[in-house]
Amino acid sequence: MKLLLTHIKELLQVREHCPEKLSGDQMKELPTLKNAWLYIEQGIIKDFGKMDKMGPHKGFKTLDCSGKIVLPAWCDSHSHIVYAGNREQEFVDRIKGLSYQQIAEKGGGIINSAKKLQQTSEEDLYCQSATRLEEVMRLGTGAVEIKSGYGLTVEAELKMLRVAKRLAKEYPIAIKTTFLGAHAIPPEYKNDKSGYLDLICEQMLPQVAEDELAEYVDIFCEEGYFSVADMERLLDEAKKYNLIPKVHVNQFNSIGGVEAAVKHGALSVDHLEVMTDEDINALQNTGTMPVALPSCSYFLSIPYAPGRKMIDAGLPLALATDYNPGSTPSGNMNFVVSTACVKMRLTPEEAINAATVNGAYAMGLSHTHGSITKGKIANLIITKEIPSYGYLPYAFGSNLIDSVIINGSEIK
Numbered sequence: 001m002k003l004l005l006t007h008i009k010e011l012l013q014v015r016e017h018c019p020e021k022l023s024g025d026q027m028k029e030l031p032t033l034k035n036a037w038l039y040i041e042q043g044i045i046k047d048f049g050k051m052d053k054m055g056p057h058k059g060f061k062t063l064d065c066s067g068k069i070v071l072p073a074w075c076d077s078h079s080h081i082v083y084a085g086n087r088e089q090e091f092v093d094r095i096k097g098l099s100y101q102q103i104a105e106k107g108g109g110i111i112n113s114a115k116k117l118q119q120t121s122e123e124d125l126y127c128q129s130a131t132r133l134e135e136v137m138r139l140g141t142g143a144v145e146i147k148s149g150y151g152l153t154v155e156a157e158l159k160m161l162r163v164a165k166r167l168a169k170e171y172p173i174a175i176k177t178t179f180l181g182a183h184a185i186p187p188e189y190k191n192d193k194s195g196y197l198d199l200i201c202e203q204m205l206p207q208v209a210e211d212e213l214a215e216y217v218d219i220f221c222e223e224g225y226f227s228v229a230d231m232e233r234l235l236d237e238a239k240k241y242n243l244i245p246k247v248h249v250n251q252f253n254s255i256g257g258v259e260a261a262v263k264h265g266a267l268s269v270d271h272l273e274v275m276t277d278e279d280i281n282a283l284q285n286t287g288t289m290p291v292a293l294p295s296c297s298y299f300l301s302i303p304y305a306p307g308r309k310m311i312d313a314g315l316p317l318a319l320a321t322d323y324n325p326g327s328t329p330s331g332n333m334n335f336v337v338s339t340a341c342v343k344m345r346l347t348p349e350e351a352i353n354a355a356t357v358n359g360a361y362a363m364g365l366s367h368t369h370g371s372i373t374k375g376k377i378a379n380l381i382i383t384k385e386i387p388s389y390g391y392l393p394y395a396f397g398s399n400l401i402d403s404v405i406i407n408g409s410e411i412k
């Protein structure tokens, strides 16, 4: 299949050689080509250039992109798309005054989702999750990481990961899977957290590895959930199976999780709503990508990760959705990009870099995704006719996407 996009008003994130990640001042630069063409063959970006230098392309399917902006599809490096049912009652409880933590203490929260998921058949779970995946693809996401963590039993955790793997097989979008058995302490282990960690380390991890269900390992390192010591134990064990850490840290409290994650070679540390100067320092000159989840802050009315401060300190930053039934029932990366500008004071250039190049890095997809580079997968967003790329985060409530191309084909 050969596809030629012509008369593109502006082609964004054009990089001959794309750095694997962008840090500090590098994030200010968003390289673009105006009045451009782009040629796709067999799902790969083959070539691109300015319209005045376009050679003959006879016999190609052509899409006229006059007035439209084209950019790499979003890379959403943190999601919990595989879940069962919803938690709108907890949303109402929060409106009435209960906090996210108080709801969790009453047996709601993650435990509530785990109960639902355990009672849901694998087929039903697949169908519910597929609907969400199709939705986010239409919203411009071309690569997504999916976590387990709503199973909390050996069987239910494996079921979640099998569903994520099946999604990866059935859909053209790139999917990376993460084992998050240490998401919450199940009620059966209420007074025996170390017993639950034994179960994770002795039964879940070996099975996840044997069935090749995940590449990454995650833990919710937070007061009331898992401590830094728990995290160190899990990550040490996971290393034996070559699972790379991508961890939930600093959502409500800074308890030393960032430094410990960096020490264990984490690919990313995610949430970061509460960051001390020590946490920021711990990330300097490391391979660990800080990932902010602004729609979680929006939905829970909690602080936003100090993205401006982190970038000004020279760090890289990625943006992701955190799509899940409790803290972020939205997988809309367009909203994430806009909210990062509005609430975290990222410029449009920084936010787009964070949601493409750096998002790809945070799920190990730097070489294939996140930029308009020859040889990368042709995952693209074609916008409606808009005045400039700054209009994308500006007009935050409008659907500005005309079409989405994944692996070189337009998705419906």
Ligand SMILES: N=CN[C@@H](CCC(=O)O)C(=O)O
Pocket: 109, 110, 113, 220, 248, 251, 296, 322, 324, 325, 326, 327, 328
């Ligand atoms: N904070 C931990 N885990 C999820 C939310 C889980 C839930 O409330 O269901 C998150 O990343 O926000």
Ligand SMILES: [Zn+2]
Pocket: 078, 079, 080, 248, 322, 324
């Ligand atoms: Zn999460």
